[in-house]
Amino acid sequence: MYMTGNVVLKGLKREIRGQTLRYDMEKKIATSDGAVYIKEGEVSTLCRGGVVLYMKQEKQICKLPAGKREKPSGPKVPGKPQGGGEDLFQ
Numbered sequence: 417m418y419m420t421g422n423v424v425l426k427g428l429k430r431e432i433r434g435q436t437l438r439y440d441m442e443k444k445i446a447t448s449d450g451a452v453y454i455k456e457g458e459v460s461t462l463c464r465g466g467v468v469l470y471m472k473q474e475k476q477i478c479k480l481p482a483g484k485r486e487k488p489s490g491p492k493v494p495g496k497p498q499g500g501g502e503d504l505f506q
Contacts, residue, residue, distance in 0.1 A: 444471040
């Protein structure tokens with residue numbers, strides 16, 4: 417099966433979005449060469465180079481993944497570094 421347009425597949429714990437998606441109904445494998453957005457629970461991934469999803473085994477191969485960098489948990493306080501080392505630049 418070949419799907420084009422705004423393709424959205426929703427399961428119990430996973431949501432898949434993309435512009436094109438091929439699905440082999442016998443092997444239960446979904447593939448795409450275009451960008452695909454996958455959200456599983458609180459984790460989201462953008463697969464910029466496409467994806468291969470093995471639905472039976474719940475495995476996936478994400479090509480050129482992109483993610484967001486998490487912010488540090490607390491603010492960094494500028495100051496003198498801890499430790500008793502020597503200043504090598506004096």
